[in-house]
Amino acid sequence: MQNLILIGRLFGYSTREARTKASELLHAFGLTDAKDRTVENYSGGMRRRLDIAASVLTQPELIFLDEPTTGLDPQSRQQVWEVVRTLLKSGTTVLLTTQYLKEADQLADRIAVIDKGTMIAEGTPEQLKASVGGKTLTVRLTEHLNKERISRLLEEHLRLPIYPDQDNPHFFRIPVKEASLANQAIGLLLAHNVFIEHFSLSDPSLEEVFLVLTRGEKKEAFS
Known part of the structure; x- marks a missing residue:
């Protein structure tokens, strides 16, 4: 709670407005029961959710998430996924980088595949899966x-x-x-x-699509 109120005050909210907004975010991200605990006692997933809550306190139109679930256990990863879905429903555009292809499939409307610094494919998950056939x-x-x-x-x-x-x-x-x-x-x-x-x-998974695209195996695997 103190973290979020401080950030709200730095962005110009009154103390009352910052506390109200902090309470709303703690509830939305499932952290209300831990609002008065110090962050050093949070799990990795809880810290990640608090990070994102702080980032959206001012309701940005666009937010960048750089591998937000790296190192998290499956349950914590699912919790962060729900947070991202909440952002999308609120109208925020999320640019997510991830190495978890299942995560991209679950959350992304459009995906860009980057190999050695170059974008080699782009489209919806369904379009990318269809591109390799089979x-x-x-x-x-x-x-x-x-x-x-x-x-x-x-x-x-x-x-x-x-x-x-x-x-x-x-x-x-x-x-x-x-x-x-x-x-x-x-x-x-x-x-x-x-x-x-x-x-x-x-249908092929995004992981298989990625392997086919980055290893040049499309011809051998699917044709």
Whole structure:
């Protein structure tokens, strides 16, 4: 509360106006119960939410967020996502930089992909996914297996790449041009004693789009 009141006063609010605005932001960002605690006792996610609350105290038309969820646990990341959604609903334009492709997919209306300092693609999440074509076969294996062995099987027999999931070592994503290739990939893995607990076929994720665009794999993976 003291942090936000101070910033409000620096921007010209009266003490009463600053306190009212601070109370509104603490409530909106889920920090009311901690309003009288010192920030040094906040979690990383709470500090990040307070940072953003201080940044929007004057209701800016545009706010830059530079990797706001880096280093946060999944729960804290979700909390910051809700804060960003609140900003968007209030009419603030948010320019967000992030290395979490799932985050970009969840929050962004438009995305620019930058590789080695150059923008190589731009569009809505749906447009970027459509640009690489094809589908993605996601498989969950019953046990952690050697990624090189699975990659070798798919490359030698079907010329398919495979990408491990960043958050779960049991999940792998395989770009395929059509459903018949997905069936062949599943059959191949089962035939070589790679046991699958779950599988699904969907549009490519933004992470796969990024890999295709930055590694120049579009032709090999999807055509």
